Amino acid sequence: MSQPILEFDRASYSYPCNARSAIQSLNLQVPAGKRCGLIGQNGCGKTTLFLLANGLYQPQQGKLYWQGEPFRYDRKSLTKLRQQIGLVFQNPEHQLVAATVEEDISYGLYNLGLTESEIARRVQEAIDRFDLAELAHQPVHNLSLGQKKRVSIADIMVLEPKLLLLDEPTAYLDPRHTQQLISLLQQIHAIGTTILLASHDLDFIYRWADWVFVMDRGQLILEGTPETVFAQREVLEQLQLGVPLAIELMEEIRAIVQRNDNSNIENFEQWQQQILEARRLL
Numbered sequence: 001m002s003q004p005i006l007e008f009d010r011a012s013y014s015y016p017c018n019a020r021s022a023i024q025s026l027n028l029q030v031p032a033g034k035r036c037g038l039i040g041q042n043g044c045g046k047t048t049l050f051l052l053a054n055g056l057y058q059p060q061q062g063k064l065y066w067q068g069e070p071f072r073y074d075r076k077s078l079t080k081l082r083q084q085i086g087l088v089f090q091n092p093e094h095q096l097v098a099a100t101v102e103e104d105i106s107y108g109l110y111n112l113g114l115t116e117s118e119i120a121r122r123v124q125e126a127i128d129r130f131d132l133a134e135l136a137h138q139p140v141h142n143l144s145l146g147q148k149k150r151v152s153i154a155d156i157m158v159l160e161p162k163l164l165l166l167d168e169p170t171a172y173l174d175p176r177h178t179q180q181l182i183s184l185l186q187q188i189h190a191i192g193t194t195i196l197l198a199s200h201d202l203d204f205i206y207r208w209a210d211w212v213f214v215m216d217r218g219q220l221i222l223e224g225t226p227e228t229v230f231a232q233r234e235v236l237e238q239l240q241l242g243v244p245l246a247i248e249l250m251e252e253i254r255a256i257v258q259r260n261d262n263s264n265i266e267n268f269e270q271w272q273q274q275i276l277e278a279r280r281l282l
C-alpha cells in the first residue's frame with residue numbers, strides 16, 4: 001500500500017471516569033484516495049476514533065500520523081490539521097454554531113483566508129447541492145434533525161478537506177437525501193478526497209465503500225474490500241453485525257439451487273458474481 005493519508009499507531013484513549021479504554025492500542029491506516037467504511041457495534045469506539053482523527057482528543061498512548069508526519073497538538077498545528085481533515089459529527093446539534101443556515105455554512109470558510117466573493121460562491125454552491133435554498137435564512141435551531149444533518153454535512157464539505165470524516169451521515173436522512181448524499185460523496189471522491197465514513201447501514205457500506213474497517217472494543221479486527229470483509233460471516237456473526245442484504249440473498253439462492261438441482265451451480269456462480277458486482281455500481 002502507498003503511504004496512508006492517516007495512521008493510528010498503537011493509539012489508546014480512555015475517557016476520564018471510565019475504566020475501560022474506548023480505543024485500545026489501535027493500529028489503523030486509512031489508504032489515500034479511497035472510500036472507507038467503518039463498522040462496529042454501538043460503543044466500539046467509532047466516534048472516539050473520529051475525535052482522535054481530527055485532534056479534538058489526544059491519545060494517552062501511541063501516536064497518530066497525518067501524511068507521514070506525527071500529529072502536533074499546539075493550536076496553530078491543530079488549526080492547520082482541521083483545515084485538511086474535516087469531521088461531520090454524529091450529532092448535528094454538537095456542530096451547528098451560527099444563527100442561520102447560510103451563516104453556519106460560511107462560518108468555517110472565514111478561517112481559510114478566502115476572498116468574500118469566493119466565500120459567497122462556495123456557500124451558494126453548497127446551498128444548491130444540499131437542497132437548502134428554502135432553509136438558507138431559517139434559524140438553525142428550528143430545523144428538523146434531518147435538515148440539521150444536511151447543514152452539518154454541507155458545513156464541512158464546503159471547506160474541501162483532503163480527508164472527510166463522516167460519523168453516521170445517513171442517520172435521520174430520508175431516502176431521497178441519502179441518494180443525494182451518495183452522489184455528492186461520489187463527486188468529492190472523484191476530485192481526490194479520501195473519505196472515512198462510519199455507519200450501521202451495511203447495505204449502504206457494501207454499495208458505497210471500496211475499503212471496509214471492522215472495529216470491536218476499541219480495536220481493528222478486520223479490514224479489506226467489501227467482498228472479502230462481508231465474506232467473513234463467522235466474525236460478523238460473532239459481533240452480531242449481520243451482512244448486507246445482497247450477500248444474504250445470494251446465499252439463500254445458492255442454497256435453493258444446491259437443494260433442487262446441483263448441476264446448475266456453476267451457472268449460478270457466474271451470475272452471482274455479476275449480480276453482486278452490479279449492486280456495487282452506483
Ligand SMILES: Nc1ncnc2c1ncn2[C@@H]1O[C@H](COP(=O)(O)OP(=O)(O)OP(=O)(O)O)[C@@H](O)[C@H]1O
Binds near residue numbers: 021042043045047048
Ligand atoms: N464522554 C464520555 N465519557 C465516558 N465514556 C465515554 C464517553 N463517550 C464515549 N464513552 C465510552 O467510550 C466507548 C466508545 O464510545 P463511542 O461513542 O466512540 O462508540 P461508537 O462506536 O461511536 O458507538 P455508536 O455506534 O453508538 O455511535 C463506549 O464504551 C462509551 O461508553
Ligand SMILES: [Mg+2]
Binds near residue numbers: 048167
Ligand atoms: Mg458513535
